[in-house]
Amino acid sequence: MTTTLSAALPLTGRPLLVPYVTGGITADWTELLLACQDGGADAIEVGLPFSDPMLDGPTIQEASDRALARGATVESILADLAATPLRVPVVVMTYANIVLRIGLPALAAAGVSGLIVPDLPLEESAATEAAAAAAGIDLVLLAAPSTPDDRLREICARSRGFVYAISVMGTTGERARLADSAATLAARLKAVTDLPVLIGFGVSTPAQAVEAGRAGDGAVIASVLMRRVLDGATANELAADVAAYRTALDLGVSPGTPHAEISGHRG
Amino acid sequence: MTTTLSAALPLTGRPLLVPYVTGGITADWTELLLACQDGGADAIEVGLPFSDPMLDGPTIQEASDRALARGATVESILADLAATPLRVPVVVMTYANIVLRIGLPALAAAGVSGLIVPDLPLEESAATEAAAAAAGIDLVLLAAPSTPDDRLREICARSRGFVYAISVMGTTGERARLADSAATLAARLKAVTDLPVLIGFGVSTPAQAVEAGRAGDGAVIASVLMRRVLDGATANELAADVAAYRTALDLGVSPGTPHAEISGHRG
Amino acid sequence: MTVVMREPTTDGRFGEYGGRYVPESLIPACLALEEAFREAWADPGFRQELDGYRRTYAGRPTALTAARNLSAELGITLLLKREDLAHTGSHKINNVLGQALLARRMGKTRLIAETGAGQHGVATATAAALFGLRATVYMGERDIERQALNVFRMHLLGAEVVPVTSGSRTLKDATNEAMRNWVSAVGDTHFCLGSVAGPHPYPWMVREFQRVIGEEARGQVAGELSTGVPDVVVACVGGGSNAAGTFAGFVDTTARLVGVEAAGGAAVSGGEPGVLHGSRSLVLQDRHGQVAEAQSIAAGLDYPGVGPEHAQLGGLGRATYVTVTDDEVLVAVRRLAEREGIICALESAHAVAWVLRAAGTVELPAGSTVLLTLSGRGDKDMGQLMEGLR
Amino acid sequence: MTVVMREPTTDGRFGEYGGRYVPESLIPACLALEEAFREAWADPGFRQELDGYRRTYAGRPTALTAARNLSAELGITLLLKREDLAHTGSHKINNVLGQALLARRMGKTRLIAETGAGQHGVATATAAALFGLRATVYMGERDIERQALNVFRMHLLGAEVVPVTSGSRTLKDATNEAMRNWVSAVGDTHFCLGSVAGPHPYPWMVREFQRVIGEEARGQVAGELSTGVPDVVVACVGGGSNAAGTFAGFVDTTARLVGVEAAGGAAVSGGEPGVLHGSRSLVLQDRHGQVAEAQSIAAGLDYPGVGPEHAQLGGLGRATYVTVTDDEVLVAVRRLAEREGIICALESAHAVAWVLRAAGTVELPAGSTVLLTLSGRGDKDMGQLMEGLR
Ligand SMILES: Cc1ncc(COP(=O)(O)O)c(C=O)c1O
Numbered sequence A, B: 001m002t003t004t005l006s007a008a009l010p011l012t013g014r015p016l017l018v019p020y021v022t023g024g025i026t027a028d029w030t031e032l033l034l035a036c037q038d039g040g041a042d043a044i045e046v047g048l049p050f051s052d053p054m055l056d057g058p059t060i061q062e063a064s065d066r067a068l069a070r071g072a073t074v075e076s077i078l079a080d081l082a083a084t085p086l087r088v089p090v091v092v093m094t095y096a097n098i099v100l101r102i103g104l105p106a107l108a109a110a111g112v113s114g115l116i117v118p119d120l121p122l123e124e125s126a127a128t129e130a131a132a133a134a135a136g137i138d139l140v141l142l143a144a145p146s147t148p149d150d151r152l153r154e155i156c157a158r159s160r161g162f163v164y165a166i167s168v169m170g171t172t173g174e175r176a177r178l179a180d181s182a183a184t185l186a187a188r189l190k191a192v193t194d195l196p197v198l199i200g201f202g203v204s205t206p207a208q209a210v211e212a213g214r215a216g217d218g219a220v221i222a223s224v225l226m227r228r229v230l231d232g233a234t235a236n237e238l239a240a241d242v243a244a245y246r247t248a249l250d251l252g253v254s255p256g257t258p259h260a261e262i263s264g265h266r267g
Numbered sequence C, D: 001m002t003v004v005m006r007e008p009t010t011d012g013r014f015g016e017y018g019g020r021y022v023p024e025s026l027i028p029a030c031l032a033l034e035e036a037f038r039e040a041w042a043d044p045g046f047r048q049e050l051d052g053y054r055r056t057y058a059g060r061p062t063a064l065t066a067a068r069n070l071s072a073e074l075g076i077t078l079l080l081k082r083e084d085l086a087h088t089g090s091h092k093i094n095n096v097l098g099q100a101l102l103a104r105r106m107g108k109t110r111l112i113a114e115t116g117a118g119q120h121g122v123a124t125a126t127a128a129a130l131f132g133l134r135a136t137v138y139m140g141e142r143d144i145e146r147q148a149l150n151v152f153r154m155h156l157l158g159a160e161v162v163p164v165t166s167g168s169r170t171l172k173d174a175t176n177e178a179m180r181n182w183v184s185a186v187g188d189t190h191f192c193l194g195s196v197a198g199p200h201p202y203p204w205m206v207r208e209f210q211r212v213i214g215e216e217a218r219g220q221v222a223g224e225l226s227t228g229v230p231d232v233v234v235a236c237v238g239g240g241s242n243a244a245g246t247f248a249g250f251v252d253t254t255a256r257l258v259g260v261e262a263a264g265g266a267a268v269s270g271g272e273p274g275v276l277h278g279s280r281s282l283v284l285q286d287r288h289g290q291v292a293e294a295q296s297i298a299a300g301l302d303y304p305g306v307g308p309e310h311a312q313l314g315g316l317g318r319a320t321y322v323t324v325t326d327d328e329v330l331v332a333v334r335r336l337a338e339r340e341g342i343i344c345a346l347e348s349a350h351a352v353a354w355v356l357r358a359a360g361t362v363e364l365p366a367g368s369t370v371l372l373t374l375s376g377r378g379d380k381d382m383g384q385l386m387e388g389l390r
């Protein structure tokens, strides 16, 4: 659990897979983390639910609401995390209000390796970058299709662990295809950084993940997995789902491959 | 039916009784006229119903509505009137809009002797006075408690047949007692005219009629009779009602006399 | 040419129309009111006080808005006089402030009013609250239903609202009932009549109190149009007060004056001479002289009579009166809202509807300049519009 | 003393509050907006155009009304700045006209907005209609229920109203949803934010667009009071735009500035520092950092955040923030209606309620002079008032 992101996400040419799980979404949600690990995740993104998830689409909103309604708190989620023996690093994703309230040391104490704060752009992130560095946590910065070159460079310079490429101008949420903007942004990022470039927001099928792995260095898979969990998928089923992405990424199955062949949705 | 008002309403000291009937209020409404005559009326006021009886209270409004709803028209009412053999003169009461529309000759042709138009004050009545005179109809003018002395004199000078003393500042409608303003106005009128002064608006019991007969020269009895008709009284019952007023007026029963003894409401 | 829109004759006539057809009981009150109005209107102190309330309370002057989008679409220049921006939401407040000040000056402690759309009732309740007078508003039961919002506003303002159940249960009958109450309460009560109808001096007095619309507009329009005056001046006509107030500012110009009546309440366009509510004018009535029940989607135009001065102006040809249907009105409300961002009252939309129909025809040729008085805002009508636009 | 209510720092801070806590995706839009606003605001042509629309369309300047009856009863001098008379019924139009003109200048073809009471949504729909832009308004499902009138008005104006079903289903969640849409539509869409909240430059820009309230009032009050400035300036605070606009006109005077929050939505009085909707400010939240659901009878104040500049003003003590309860608000609506003939919005009644409570106490001693901004009219609230005042 003390793995640093940088160590866990080597750029070996093998695309990286980072599944996402909303903290506290179910009573045994840490089983989902283990399932992701078993399915072949290189790291796991854990969402700390926030009442006002401004950048999240309906699925992650619902997942957050479900967690909060269950009585999950940031504290309880971090305690759960600390108690979960994971080999792969955990990257927390949450909003600025939560981060400012709990502070970076609490995250470090729970064994968190990285942090993504979608409403903390360059202008607002300096203090958190410093606190993260002090706490030994990689603050992952996000880049968007709308980000101009100079900002892109600065984002890459200041980001730690990897750079999060927001695939599309929009919120999180499943999409029928990977937006063209994803590849364009990934290419622009790769041109200016040696950090891994992970593409997230709406990567919804293994085929799309393969695309993301080709354009960048891997994918964050979020809404599509949480939809499955919200619809009742078990940890085993989730592990199978994740494994399908893993397999697709490893084989580099072409994006043209029919969904059924590579889908983890078998059960 | 060609009796003039002046001839029919002599000032002999015997108080005059003028019951009111809404034209067309029932199918056999002319029976009500005969009943009034039988009950001892000196003249009968016949209301030509108008859609907007601005000076009428709820009872006469309802009577007018009933007549119009029955399909009574001014024409049909006048035709009914012309066909009814009455000894006592008929004074039509209606609003200016009706008078302007039908014209005085039509009233004369129906055998009408007098006309009362509550919304035709001195300022507006000249043309109608002339037309009435030409048609041989007495245009009865109204005086109100609010009328100042000079107007009162002019009203008396221009009124024909009798002067109508509005007992109270208000609309037609039954009242528990005769307003003090009735006696005051009657006295002011008697001081400036030799015409009979009939008190109307809300004279509701024989005792009140006696009061009116003392203060002036008699009473117009309207709403209380129409209430009886609206409530289903027959012509015979109406005749008895009118007779009770007649008796009271003739005997000069004191206003203090309990209502029951002189009331016509026995059935 | 007859000089029009000045003071009526001493017996309150505008040509053959007008007069004072009220019960003798009310004559002293009408005379006293006339005298008080004459005196106040000649008193700079009164005018100044009224002007003060108009400015600091009622939000005058109201704006003149160039309806640029509609103008472009219609090929005309359309200017809107924005009475919808006046306090309480319509031009009615102009008249009511005048009458309430007058009532106070006369020592009256109570106002009564008739109301159709409820705008005049709300304005009366408002002025009563402001000047510490009691207020009773008569309103037809049917109008109470369709203008529930305004009924509640009157209650909130502390006024009593009396439902009128006689006749058509609309404005006409509310007016009867107000008159009846006035007869019985004339000592302490001023009848705050809401339009240029009723016995002398009301048609004249109300027009004078509403003249501010036309006078403001005249000055504002002069700043907008190179011609100084518009080709056409248009306003909706129920009793006719917003139209009279508007026309008064332009009657001495070359502007064509157009009054728009509801097709179902078109007294000038479809009425005959008659006497209603204290004056001789044009009245919708049957051949027996029974007053007809008007039918309009706009409660404030649902009236079978019209102010006598409009009968005169129509007779002389100085103003033209036209009608529009309920359906045209609904379309007009929506079009004005979508194009100019203004939701006007159903009453006011009658004027808009005529412009929409007439623009580009001989009635209103392309290139015309038009001043249109938007007499009120549409908030009160939302319930009805939800039904009507469904 | 810190100079306040000027331009924020380059990173959009008012002291320790403010900033630009938005997703990277929105940063270019925020920067472009800031630049466009800076440039437009420095451009006399833009100011003149905005001023033109304010005068000829929105009905500015709005009146200043001396509330004589209440003043006498309370033993103070109470002056009301009448934003209820502005087109669409509240101060929201001031800001929206500015932003819509800016959006057009930036080549945007669509406006989106969040709304609570619906007043900002109506204002946005109105400006969109006026300038030929499309409009989508996000509104919490709960607010849609209690402000049905305004929903219909938006539809009539041609806007799309999107019900927001997440969270508390009120303004906070509508704002989230508007932000989400903005991220996905930022190319052609301007987010027309309705209060002095959100990321830089919104708090500053909206205050500047609302400054007209305070500047007009400053001049008007000077004509009414021998002291030139009032002792106290008071306004209700939801996000805080009408208060900010009002305060801006008096911040350099001796006037005490009082912001009145809803007891159930009192971010300044009861919140803690936090980040919500793009800026750091005071936020009602639990100890875990979850934002609380506000509870107010006034949909426009039912918001757990507040503009960052208010957090600064409160922290510095330059303005005082107080709270009133729903019950006090209902009493205030009625009292203002009955005494002054003005039916104000539930939001605005918060300011009135505080004056009613404070007058004659040390908070507002007898003899004080008070300027109160009536931010809007009450028409939209009639349904709720019918319930609440029963
Ligand atoms: C907004 C509005 N316009 C017009 C009218 C009609 O009145 P008038 O013809 O007197 O202007 C009313 C009457 O209620 C009204 O409310």
Ligand SMILES: Cc1ncc(COP(=O)(O)O)c(C=O)c1O
Residues within 6 Å of the ligand: D090, D091, D116, D117, D118, D119, D120, D194, D195, D196, D236, D237, D238, D239, D240, D241, D242, D243, D299, D300, D301, D345, D347, D348, D375, D376, D377
């Ligand atoms: C009339 C009125 N006043 C006040 C507010 C609160 O907004 P702010 O605090 O930004 O002035 C609103 C918001 O909808 C409103 O409609």
